[in-house]
Amino acid sequence: MNTMDSATGLDERAATTAHTTGLAHRNSSSHAIAGMAEANVLAPAQLERRRLIHRDESVRRQSDAFREVRTRLLGLADGQNFVALMVAVSPGSGSSFVARNLAAAFAFDETKTSLLIDCNLRYPGQHKALGVDPASGGLIDFLDAPDRGIEPMIYQTGVPRMRLIPTGKARENGAEYFSSAPMRTALDELRNRYPDRYIFLDGPAVEGSPDARILSDLADFVVVVAGYGRDTPKAISQATAGFDPGKLAGVVFNHAP
Template sequence: MADQVPLNQAPDDNRQVVRRSEPLSLTPAQLAERAIIPYVDGANRQLVDSFRELRTRLLATSNDNFITLIAPVTEGCGGGFVARNLALAMTFDQARSSLLIDCNLRQPSQHAAMKIDTPRGGLLDYLENPDATVESMMYSTGIPRLSLIPAGRSGLGGMEIEHFSSFRMRLLLDSLRSSHADRYIFLDGPPTLGAPDARMLSELADVVVLVAGYGRNTVADITAAAGNFDPQKFAGVVFNENG
């Protein structure tokens, strides 16, 4: 990650939350296999600090736990990598937890990247099954205070639009946020250009972070992608070198 546009500043969040303690079951090598930045004995300090800085600026935008959409400009510019590591950075504070939701329904990647089997399905299965429970689609990642909701079954073509605008999707996010005051939700979104899905997801989010591929996306691409989002929600652009 090379740089990011400065985010707006706001008062710090001083709320009291319940602290949690979970064992770390992944080794630094296993974290690296999952394209999660291992931070052991000062390794990867510059890259880790970049995500810590982005996390701090996001926290300054609101006094409440919030929903952040991570939206790549185009496919292949590392939106999933940024979403995964930004969600991780939130958990560095033991008073906070993260939930990562894979909303890139056409090309889901988080379950494979994190090497998680999903026998119970995921987001799509929940949205299409009124009897499904929230707990059934949440998976442990092996990282303290970080959970994953995978995309679930694939092959829906263009039907994502109906899911992202559905009452059940909105109700899900409201429930996930209100049930834990210390939980910050990160949506790993689909590419912004070429389809309206990211824009529709942004209507459910409080903050939008755009991910541009360093040397991949042009200024015109980035400008066009940013134009899809409400300026009041748009936090800035992250230039990512990891595809």
């Protein structure tokens, strides 16, 4: 067990049990990242308003913490891109904050792209946090009519190489969507199309929704986000116990304000 200490709000521990079974071999045909069109790239002050890390010294400790988690996941993935599910132990502990910033940390590496998918159907928030207008719909709109394809639901975020699929229509229960064949096929295609694309699913908290567990079936890794001083050790171990130990990449301790 490795613990990273940080005064800036993020501690990270990697579970020793994590391994990489379930990562299918994918070939690494190149794709032109440099060719990705980027409109409205955000300045550091704008990133800060969206509670996103940036390259300035002022947020160095926090961005280092996210880079550390990035390094840990890359180590577990052993050269393959992956789908990582981020879930909080209890609502509000910060899975959306951590998922957003981890996706940004991956995109900061110019050889990688990241795709954040908001899978919190009841309380979707990533589009608001990132200032994205989901004009052509989101994940649920795609799953309701998969023939339209998922491309129109992929939005720029203002962070180069980072994209967002918002939830689209709100729904009470994700089970029928997340266990559907179109969801699985779409995720496989999104991951396999570009070997340098890393996918982050932002799920609802483990407490109060079965969706987190259902979503974990779609992920290579699960990262559990615990609210520092907020989620008890018992709640954290109950939350982690619900997942396949082979997928559990670790627990991130987040100091929500």
